[in-house]
Amino acid sequence: MSPEGLPYRPCAGFMLVNREGLVFVGQRIDPSAHGFWQMPQGGIDKGEDVRDAALRELQEEIGVAAHLVEVIAQGSRPFLYDLPPELLGKVWKGKYRGQEQHWFLGRFLGEDADIDLEAHDPPEFNEWRWIEPALLPELIVPFKRAVYEELVAEFAPLI
Template sequence: MPDLPQLDRNTLPIRVCVGIMLINRDGLVWVGRRRPKWAAPHHGDIWQMPQGGIEKFEPPRIAALRELREETGVTNVEVVGEHPQWLSYELPEGLLGIALKGRYRGQRQKWFAMRFLGDDSEIDISPKEGTKAEFDTWKWAPLQDVPELIVPFKRALYQRLTGDFAHLAQPVTEESPI
């Protein structure tokens, strides 16, 4: 079998997408577990917050609400924050041509913080008609634990994001606004 050609990082584009930090009334953050084929045995379980691509001419905020609905079934939210910058990560060499369907070298993401106003029964990660499920399970996690759940090549982005959104991931009390 001939050797496969080496991918040149510079020939693969960066995928433009959105990410969502979904925060419940207890100040916990929603994470879902993905099991992409490329993960095992190198990375084990992969947890992440909802994220996805922006469609042509779609505003990022609308994309974030759509992706959240598609991946989690959640629609009962309030947008409480938007990161002022686009945050990026690049795949490590060993995942080029494999992760992100082999078509991208990384992602440039606009992140939104959203307060979940519903209850857990609203969350539905089962596959929808014509799509596959993004996650096989999910949980609420303390904000400070989220970066350690993430694959190492995304960890710096998640550390930045959790630090910048920490003031939003507080429990809601009767005295505090949602």
Template structure:
């Protein structure tokens, strides 16, 4: 068994994308079907992804959002000054994140989507990460996400509440 303390955190960015009325974009992960149950079953999250070598976090967040959602009509509202980290649960150590990381350390950004919803496309990648999307109130984020990421989502709700 891999000792989690021997593994580094993967550097990552996350995007809280607000529309013109202050609702937040979330998308349902394709790799966790049925989690949560009910009509909105699955795990919903904000777009996020890894930072390439020598890439600035601000560059990475715009790249990741475009790759995962097709959105390019975005403006930067705010960058969270500190990084937030989470650890993977013990049963995912050595499996998730290609088995190389204990969790992720994330730089979060608030972005405003200014385009038409027809711009949103989840099918741009060969291995589609999301299969559905919706706009939700910011306060709902911690209720939609997978349990071990909940503290991160609770923090970003507090950090970006003034933007809604």
């Protein structure tokens, strides 16, 4: 099947900002994305609410429980990206051409000690840090860069 005939994988993501207006990023352990940093995100389970999925991903990937997050906004629309040809058929068992991502912006109400990269088994990230929102697009894998540029443009005024 051609990539155009494949669906997009439903995904939810979270731009988590601290009290100083900096954004959480984690460095991926995944060999295909090693050296790149991203915000928490992952698949939406069948029948799952997108907001619930985004908050679940925060808990699963970085150990941040929902009560430690004040949701500020949901993205104005789903953001799409296509996988590059070298990854098509290799990730997600070849079922998807890319992702349809539903993004949320939220304020982190906890302390850095509340972030636990070991919360997920196996861990998704090997390192994390807080960064200026404008730096996000240059840290993400190139095929997701346009999504991150749009997210920064939409969410930055709300941070």
